[in-house]
Amino acid sequence: MNTPISFGRRSEIYKLDDHKVLKLYDFDFPQQKVVGEFNKTLAIYNARLLNIPKPIEVFERDGRAGIIFEKVSNTALIDLFQKKPWLYLFYQKKITDIHKQIHKIQIKDLPTQVSEFESTIANSDKLLKEDKNDLLRILKRKHRPVLCHGDFHHGNLILRGNEYYVIDWMDAFVGDFRLDVALTAVNAAVSDAPKHVPAFYRYTYELLKRLFGLDKHYIELYGLKEQGMKDLIFLAAGIHLVRHSQKNDSLHRRYFEKAKT
Structure with missing residues (x-):
């Protein structure tokens, strides 16, 4: 190959x-x-x-x-940002616009947010029983179900001419759009840049995270209020902790404990 x-x-x-x-x-x-x-x-x-x-x-x-x-002949945004990491902030408005476009769609044949996350939370050995109960209570709140990507970030967007393509739908579900926004916001705060990208990009991305508070920045840019998102940030932090924290557990844990307060 x-x-x-x-x-x-x-x-x-x-x-x-x-x-x-x-x-x-x-x-x-x-x-x-x-x-x-x-x-x-x-x-x-x-x-x-x-x-x-x-x-x-x-x-x-x-x-x-x-x-x-x-095959879509393209430029991946993450490849563009590797060369010019400061463009990350420039493209954030466009990224949120695409996220909003996704959330306008209602679709069948996808798992609900409850079926996608309930067993993962309930069976996790990383959470206290009371935390599990709180997370599941928030997860099961009533909401208007729409298409949610589940892992939406600049690394999952590619540019073809003037059109954007969204990739990597493994974590997609039908649920509360605010949870999807919260998952993106938490990801911006706790996820490392992939190891295959140049060190310059990784360092610059870490600097942007610290200087701009990319989680809060994304929520505000989407048009939501941080105060009204606290429970969903807590839920998203719990989901990230139990699903994605193998290589960065301490940072996920700290973020989760802070979101819980």
Whole structure:
């Protein structure tokens, strides 16, 4: 197989031909999650309401699972920011506009936020019983269900001419748009830049996080009030702690404990 043309946190992207690419996950990545990503992406693609690369088929080779996608000739925003990290703030308004566009969509055939997160929270060994009860109470509040990406950030946007394509729908669900905003905000505060990106970008991104408080900045830019988002920030911090904190557990823990107060 040729050299990857791009990388995800747990995957590599290979060009198959002029029309297709392969997103190939690590050896230990569960095939069930890959199949879930394919099914979610196909449901959203078939709705024809967003620009997303078409998922073609699930792929498996030598114990590694992946998905073959339509190839979209593009510039990934994260590649652009690697060269000029200060453009991150310049593009934030456009990123929130795309997020709002996603939240206008109602779609079937996706898990609800309760089915997506309830068992993960309930079965986690990282949470106290009282914290689990509080998180599940917030999770089950009534809301107007809309399409939510679940992991929306600049690394999941690609630019093709003047059009933006949204990728990586593995964590998509139908739920409260404010939870989706909170997940993005918390991600901006606690997630590291991928290890494959240049050190200059990683350092600059960390500096932006500290100087601008990117979590609060994103909430405000979306048009929401931080005070009215406290419970959902707490929920999003809990979700990040139990799902994504393997390599950065202490920072996720500190953020969660702060959000709890």
